[in-house]
Amino acid sequence: MHSSHLLLEEPIRMASILEPSKSSFFPALTKIVGTLGPKSRSVETLSGCLKSGMSVARFDFSWGDAEYHQETLDNLKIAVKSTKKLCAVMLDTVGPELQVINKSEKAITLKADGLVTLTPNQDQEASSEVLPINFDGLAKAVKKGDTIFVGQYLFTGSETTSVWLEVDEVKGDDVICLSRNAATLAGSMFTLHASQVHIDMPTLTEKDKEVISTWGVQNKIDFLSLSYCRHAEDVRQTREMLKKLGDLSQTQIFAKIENVEGLNHFDEILQEADGIILSRGNLGIDLPPEKVFLFQKAALYKCNMAGKPAVLTRVVDSMTDNLRPTRAEATDVANAVLDGSDAILLGAETLRGLYPVETISTVGRICAEAEKVFNQDLYFKKTVKYVGEPMSHLESIASSAVRAAIKVKASVIICFTSSGRAARLIAKYRPTMPVISVVIPRVKTNQLKWSFSGAFEVCFPLDLSSLTTTAVPFPENVAGFQRGTIHSYCLMLGRFLSYKCYASDSLSLVTRVTLYQARQSLIVRGLFPMLADPRHPAESTSATNESVLKVALDHGKQAGVIKSHDRVVVCQKVGDASVVKIIELED
Structure with missing residues (x-):
């Protein structure tokens, strides 16, 4: 076990707990992933979710x-346009998920101590005696005494919506179970989870591959959530598939740890994946209750030290039907932040919950309060010790920037980057202030073709003499903006800001733009993106870097993130040298 990150340097005045929290431009440094569904798909609701703090849509x-x-x-694209808030897209695969099929959609009532048969014969109608399933190998995988859970969507822990079954007998292809509790199953499909049982099905199914190669490619997804990831090879095979698809070569893979098999191979999975999702719904069933917290703390620590985003699920299940979380849930959210989680993933709470906007807002407020007592000094020392010496050049710069920002009580850290790696390393050290990642594209030209890479790519043939001033097209795939409109542009703190630009009417454009690096920072704790004007390339001079910095500072002031006399730590490259500097703003 690792020591607590809670910071209470002095006894706090109890009455101060009742004082209203100060409003901030950022709802919280911890990010929120919202699962979209029937209760969260209208433009109005999605706009509310974005304003409340959702930065990734699942x-x-x-x-x-x-x-x-x-x-x-x-609808999300329309909401992004109206709110001017950026949102990343995550596709969650089905994976080797076992399901009970209820074609009639009639409610099924199971009685405690009653017998129910799980059968692969899907021609049978689901009832309180028979539950058809989508897998014909269950009888070979389980044995008498094994535990099986069945419930809608996932498992809420409520005895009325999920049932705990114990295998009583295996008879041919059928599995006869004893129901340990009474429950009513409503809907057309229920998830079935066999606790600590290996299911011989591929991690990436044919259906998953089809969805990724069609819907995923069409929408240039930012993240792929790899459900039921059990081995590092699962991640490697998925990455090879994404590379072959071309447009998804930059998509990040988040391995979803959902069972003991994934837990046993956690270290090698972490090494291969871009991030980890700790799926506490299924995993909480596989593990004894007294071991769940231990896995959470250990897994989050490993992710933190590796500098890879960790996402935690199943925190406020009761808000699916209620406007306020339970005391245990509120404490659970805070502990997730104190344990080092980068983001909180809301599932049923936003997918079919009655209060998706209020849930996001509530979770954001709890995260913000927890961040105030996070022991950054202890965490920083622990991380530096873990990294060891000698540090890599980039790691040394990142840790130095955070140390300087803490010492001078800086309002923000501004990091110039083309790949996003430097900014993510800074965020790894969990500074108490926001990290603004100024993503500057690399520019290459062969006279007739410019290409921008790094944060995004723009490729178009153009006659440079036709431009009255340097201009680039506004990204065609950004929600709500028309293809072919000529702008230079900037993305500040998750908001779109455009500058006036002029171009010849005869200019012919063929545009391909991606914003992967900017959007992918929206799942990293404390990291907020800003796309610099592409006229300022990464290999730019000190003068152009200063002009981009001035834009960042000016908009930071307008947004209320930075005030006069505040100190700002800037991390940038000048020539071949990496520089960390401290700026004190004037009136």
Whole structure:
């Protein structure tokens, strides 16, 4: 076990707990992933979710077809345009998920101590005596005494919506179980989870591959949530597939740890994946209750030290039907932050919950309060010790920037980057202030073709003499903006800001733009993106870097993030040298 990150240097005045929290431009440094569904797909609700702090939208393909999810995403694009808040897209695969099929959709009531048969014969109608399943190998995988859980969507822990089964007998292809509790199952499909049992199915199913190669490619997804990831090879094979698809070569893979098999191979999975999702719904069933907290703390620590984002699920299940979380849930969210989580993933709470906007807002407020007592000094020392010496050049610069910012009580850290790696390393040290990642594209030209890479790519043939001033097209795939409109542009703190630019009417453009690096920072704790004007390339001079910095500072002032006399730590490259400097703002 590792020592607590809670910081209470002096006894606090109890009455101060009742004082209202100060409003901030950032709802919290910890990010929120919202699962979109029936209760969260209208433009109005999605706009509310974005304003409340949702920075990543998750599309769960274990239910709903591609057309349904596309309609939701199209509404999200409209909401992004109206709120001017950036949102990344995560596709969640189905994976080797076992399901009970209820074609009639009639409610099924199971009685405690009653017998129920799980059968692969899907021609049978689901009832309190028989539950058809989508897998014909269950009888070979389980034995008498094994535990199986069945519930809608996932497992809420409520005895009325999920059932705990114990295998009583295996008879041919059928599995006869004893129901340990009474429950009512409603809907057309329920998840089935066999605790600590190996299921011989591929991690990436044919259905998953089809969805990724069609819907995923069409929408240039930022993240792929790899469900039921059990081995590092699962991640490697998925990455090879994404590379072959071309447009998804930059998509980040988040391995979803959902069972003991994934837990046993956690270290090698972490090494291969871009991030980790700790799926406490299924994993909480596989593990004894007294071991769940231990896995959470150990897994988050490993992710933190590796500098890879860690996402925690299943925190406020009761808010699916209630406007306020339980005391245990509120404490659970805070502990997730104190343990080092980068983001909180909301599932049923936003997908089919009655209060998706209020849930996001509540979780954000709890995260913000927890961040105030996070022991950054202890965490920083622990991270530096873990990294050891000699540090890499980039790691040394990142840790120095955070140390300087803490010492001078800086309002923000501004980091110039083309790949996003430097900014993510700074965020790894968990500074108490926001890290603004100024993502500057690399520019290459062969007279007739410019290409911008790093944060995004723009490729278009153009006659340079036709431009009255240097201009680039506004990204065509950013929600709500028309293709072919000529702008230079900047993305500040998750908001779009455009500058006036002029171009000849005869200019012919063929545009391909991606914003992967900027959007992918929206799942990293404390990291907020800003796309610099592409006219200022990464290999720019000190003068152009200063002009980009001035833009960042000016907009920071306008947003209220930075005030007069505040100190700002800037991390940038000048020539071949990496520089960390401290700026004190004037009136």
